[in-house]
Amino acid sequence: MNTEWIAVDWGTSHLRAWAMQGDTVLDHAQCDRGMATLGRDQFQNALLTLIQGWLGAAPVDVIACGMVGARQGWVEAPYVAVPAKPISTVPVRVPGTDPRIRAFVVPGLKQDDPADVMRGEETQIAGYLSTRPHWDGVICLPGTHTKWVQVSAGEVVSFRTFMTGELFDLLGQHSVLKHSVGEGWDDEAFTTAVADTLSKPEQLAGRLFGLRAADLLHGQDPATARARLSGALIxxxxxxxxxxxxGQQLAIIGAEALSHIYATALQQQGAFVETADATQATLAGLLQARTLTRQTA
Known part of the structure; x- marks a missing residue:
């Protein structure tokens, strides 16, 4: 296998890597050695353990995005202030690496007012826009911390982050609702909860406890409770x-299952939604970052 470069998506909890030949994936590997599990002196060993089978004598460029560039990461890649292109500056070189690799980290984006930051999503946005050079609209990137991003003339103009995914996990696993929320899904319960909360969001806290009460009094199915919890938060x-x-042109970039949930909620409100695969967008964005790195070498 002739690995030309290595693409890396390094988040808080997971590390994913792809052996690349141009824009073609030769191999893929992943593990749970995310940023939160590592000290700064442990990043290189974690990466080399995952990719050593792809390395040869000549140094290979590693282009990484995500929390690997945070203050607690392998190297801090300072944020770029919006409005800005998703990837507008040269990725930051990691100093003192193993001679078999040259590692670079893509900077994230920041917004001063209201205060907000992103790491990793900028790469997905860049990848999405790489095949849509004149696309203007709003991109939703659902996840633990969902991003809503306004894009115009190839730049990120503004964005907001919502901790909806983290709230879902906290409430479902660490609150009184853990006794009532289970696995499975109920489409009708989800869409009803979305509509109810969208019309009266101020009643959210009351609706949440109603999930516990519906279990105690009526034996509500745990799958229904899960869908209602998700619907209320979304x-x-x-x-x-x-x-x-x-009324905006809207795209969702994320994991297939979660993107479908968001698309269902938005389509219920009459929104026209396009979905894109998060992995494909990430790889296309990392390819852009690699090109920028090579142009300025």
């Missing part, structure tokens, strides 16, 4: 982000 998010998605 409904509140959509109420807050209405200016972002109402």
């Amino acid at each position: 409904g509140a998010e959509l109420a807050a982000t209405r200016p972002y998605w109402l």
Whole structure:
């Protein structure tokens, strides 16, 4: 296998890497050695353990995005202030690496008012826009911390982050609702909860306890409770982000299952939604970052 370069998506909890030949994936590997599990002196060993089978005598460029560039990461890649192109500056070189690799980290984006930051999503946005050079609209990137991003003339103009995914996990696993929320799904319960909370988001806290009460009094199915919890939280998010998605050209970049959930909620409100694969967008964005690195070498 002739690895030309290595693409890396290094988040808080996971590390994913791809052996690349141009824009073609030769191999893929991943592990749970995310940023949160590593000290600064442990990043290189974690990466080499994952990719050593792809390395030869000549040094290979490693282009990484995500939390690997945070203050607690392998090397800090300072944020770029918006408005700005998703990838507008040369990735930061990691000093003192193993001679078999040259490692670079893509900077994230920041917004001063209201205060907000992103790491990793900028690479997905760049990858998405790489095949849509004149695309203007709003991109939703659902996840633990969902991003809503306004894009115009190839630049990120503004963005907002919502901790909806983290709230879902905290409430479902560490609150009183852990006794009522289980696995499975109920489409009708989800769409009803989205609509109810979108129309009256101020009642969110009451609706949440209603999930526990419905279990105690009526034996509500745990799968229904899970869908209603998700619908209530996403409904509140959509109420807050209405200016972002109402009447806008809208794209969702994320994991297939979560993108489908968001698309369902938005389509219920009459929004036209395009979905894109997060991995493909990430690889296309990292390829852009690699090109920028080579042009300035």
